[in-house]
Amino acid sequence: MRTKKISDILIQLLCIFLALLILFPIFYAFSVSLMEQKDVLSNPPNLLPPTITFENYVTAFTRTSLMRYMFNSFVIATVASISRVILATMAGFSFAFFEFRGKKVLFALTMATIMIPPDVLIVSNFSTISKLGLINTYVGMCSIFLVSAANIFLMRQSFLTFSKSLKEAAHMDGCGNVRFFFTVLLPVSKPILVTVFISSFVNVWNQYVWPMLVTNQNEMRTIQVGITMLKDRESAIFGPVMAGVVITLIPTVLVFVLFQRKIVSGMMSGAVKE
Amino acid sequence: MLKKKKDKKFLKTMEPYLWLLPAFILFGAFTFYPFIETIFKSFFIVDSFGNVNRFVGLENYMYILSDEKFVQAIFNTVWFVLLTVPISKVLGFLLALLANKKRKTSIFYETSFAIPMAMASSVTAMIFQLLYVPSLGFINGFFGIDVQWLTDPKVALIAIAIIQIWLSTGYAFIFMLSAVRSVPDDLIESADLEGATPFRKLISIYLPITSPTMFYLIITDLAYSMMMMGLVNILTDGGPFGATQTIMQYVYKQLSATGNYTNANPAAIIAFVMTFIVTMLGFAWEKKGVHYQ
Numbered sequence: 001m002r003t004k005k006i007s008d009i010l011i012q013l014l015c016i017f018l019a020l021l022i023l024f025p026i027f028y029a030f031s032v033s034l035m036e037q038k039d040v041l042s043n044p045p046n047l048l049p050p051t052i053t054f055e056n057y058v059t060a061f062t063r064t065s066l067m068r069y070m071f072n073s074f075v076i077a078t079v080a081s082i083s084r085v086i087l088a089t090m091a092g093f094s095f096a097f098f099e100f101r102g103k104k105v106l107f108a109l110t111m112a113t114i115m116i117p118p119d120v121l122i123v124s125n126f127s128t129i130s131k132l133g134l135i136n137t138y139v140g141m142c143s144i145f146l147v148s149a150a151n152i153f154l155m156r157q158s159f160l161t162f163s164k165s166l167k168e169a170a171h172m173d174g175c176g177n178v179r180f181f182f183t184v185l186l187p188v189s190k191p192i193l194v195t196v197f198i199s200s201f202v203n204v205w206n207q208y209v210w211p212m213l214v215t216n217q218n219e220m221r222t223i224q225v226g227i228t229m230l231k232d233r234e235s236a237i238f239g240p241v242m243a244g245v246v247i248t249l250i251p252t253v254l255v256f257v258l259f260q261r262k263i264v265s266g267m268m269s270g271a272v273k274e
Numbered sequence: 275m276l277k278k279k280k281d282k283k284f285l286k287t288m289e290p291y292l293w294l295l296p297a298f299i300l301f302g303a304f305t306f307y308p309f310i311e312t313i314f315k316s317f318f319i320v321d322s323f324g325n326v327n328r329f330v331g332l333e334n335y336m337y338i339l340s341d342e343k344f345v346q347a348i349f350n351t352v353w354f355v356l357l358t359v360p361i362s363k364v365l366g367f368l369l370a371l372l373a374n375k376k377r378k379t380s381i382f383y384e385t386s387f388a389i390p391m392a393m394a395s396s397v398t399a400m401i402f403q404l405l406y407v408p409s410l411g412f413i414n415g416f417f418g419i420d421v422q423w424l425t426d427p428k429v430a431l432i433a434i435a436i437i438q439i440w441l442s443t444g445y446a447f448i449f450m451l452s453a454v455r456s457v458p459d460d461l462i463e464s465a466d467l468e469g470a471t472p473f474r475k476l477i478s479i480y481l482p483i484t485s486p487t488m489f490y491l492i493i494t495d496l497a498y499s500m501m502m503m504g505l506v507n508i509l510t511d512g513g514p515f516g517a518t519q520t521i522m523q524y525v526y527k528q529l530s531a532t533g534n535y536t537n538a539n540p541a542a543i544i545a546f547v548m549t550f551i552v553t554m555l556g557f558a559w560e561k562k563g564v565h566y567q
Contacts, residue, residue: 008377011372011377012377012378012379012383015372015373015379015383016379016382016383018369018372018383018387019382019383019386020386022386022387022389022440022443022444023389025398025401025402026389026401028401028405028412029401029404041410041411042410043410043415044415045411045412045415045416086296087296087297087300088297090293090296091293091294091297093293094290094291094293100287100290106294106298109301109306110297113301113305113306116305116309116546117497117501117545117546117549118305119503119522119525119545120312120542120543120545120549121304121308121312121542122525122529122542123308123312123525123529123535123538123539123542124307124308124309124311124312124315124324124539125304125308126529127323127535128303128304128307128308131324143303143304144304146300147297147300149301152297177289202392206392206393206394206395207394208394208395208396208504209503209504209507209526213526213529224394224396225396227396227400228396228400236407238404241400241404242401242404245397245401248394249392249393249394252392252394253389253392253393255392256388256389256391256392257389257392260385260388264388264448264452267448267449268449268452
């Protein structure tokens with residue numbers, strides 16, 4: 001019993017050590033964001049700021065367009081997530097509660113979109129968006145994120161757990177499909193809707209390639225694109241950039257820590273084999 | 275009266291399609307159409323506005339496959355995948371085994387192991403760029419080494435792979451943790467009674483039971499890593515001397531630098547075909563090595 005207790009403590013110590021090791025880059029970014037420029041790159045390297053300064057944050061907020069970048073990211077992440085939730089519930093409703101011709105084919109097509117990596121399509125999508133004159137617009141930036149087959153699958157799986165008799169009972173009471181959808185199905189599905197919204201928000205907030213491709217004006221950059229442009233690759237001024245990094249990662253990391261259970265269970269139910 | 279009834283019936287048969295319509299309009303516009311267009315146009319000379327000019331068959335493919343830069347990009351991509359996918363999965367699995375039993379501090383280290391999942395690649399790239407600074411950077415300074423992380427052609431892609439491993443281990447961990455915890459207790463107890471070593475338990479209990487999850491992780495990550503370009507764009511722009519250029523970064527460069535759709539289309543299709551083949555190989559392996567209960 002005694003040895004078991006000791007090994008328990010040792011494993012915990014090991015795990016905590018590994019946890020700190022994994023968190024180190026985040027911790028270091030935070031630390032550097034509070035350092036004076038001369039302390040960032042020094043010999044020997046500083047782990048903690050010798051003197052704490054908030055100058056970098058002041059610079060990041062006042063001398064760069066960080067707030068504007070954040071706003072842009074917030075807009076596209078919110079719009080895309082709302083759209084994903086709505087379209088996934090509608091499609092999931094159809095796949096779970098109706099019998100119709102071509103259902104299998106349409107469902108297979110939906111799942112096939114998961115097999116095509118979006119990056120393969122950026123060439124063509126980029127030319128579509130630029131032909132429509134949507135470069136540097138929110139519509140263009142959101143366009144490819146508005147629907148997710150994984151979310152449709154998730155909603156379908158969740159609706160399938162409700163029995164069809166639920167819908168039939170509602171019909172008996174003279175409740176049409178639309179009313180059933182809004183007054184019965186959506187309220188009971190609230191937890192999974194929240195899951196889809198949060199995980200897609202984090203996902204879209206973290207997008208980099210597409211928003212970079214379809215924007216070339218500074219005021220339309222998202223935070224993920226803007227943050228990489230706060231400094232030249234050769235420049236050694238890291239303080240304000242790390243302040244920007246900290247500001248950028250706080251929302252997603254915070255959301256993740258708070259809603260970890262929800263996000264994880266959402267992802268897993270998408271992965272479970274039928 | 276009769277017409278109204280007919281209309282109603284028509285509406286009723288159409289209803290399920292109407293619920294699907296918005297999703298399928300978007301799939302059509304941004305997945306199916308571009309997919310077919312990219313394949314179609316890859317057989318044509320295309321001008322810098324994306325308009326089809328002249329049919330050339332497989333010539334575009336021949337051309338980029340004889341382009342040294344593109345061939346290098348293929349090898350870089352494969353090397354990157356071979357580095358990141360197995361290592362991040364093994365690390366995720368090992369962390370899951372360590373964290374398997376719920377302990378007092380579990381909540382802290384489980385969350386910490388998973389946090390990189392929530393990190394964006396661009397933000398992470400900026401942090402590692404700082405850590406990798408050759409003179410006076412933290413990693414070189416702390417270990418007293420002198421590695422040109424992002425400018426030495428031999429090291430640069432490995433340095434980028436390390437970042438990707440950091441980013442994706444947490445995801446693997448979370449999935450493997452729930453897989454490891456789903457191993458029935460009585461199985462472990464009876465193995466303990468028979469005096470099985472931890473290694474033996476790992477090989478004959480944990481590995482087979484968690485293999486479906488492992489399979490899912492490997493398949494999804496293969497497809498994801500084959501497409502990597504964000505980190506390269508930010509950190510090295512494909513350099514030094516093309517040592518870190520991946521297939522998708524080649525595509526991106528053709529498109530953004532010169533508007534060369536003629537090269538970009540077939541390159542994107544090659545990336546897709548490679549991913550597809552690798553995924554199919556994965557499914558073939560699934561039949562042999564994955565145990566569903």
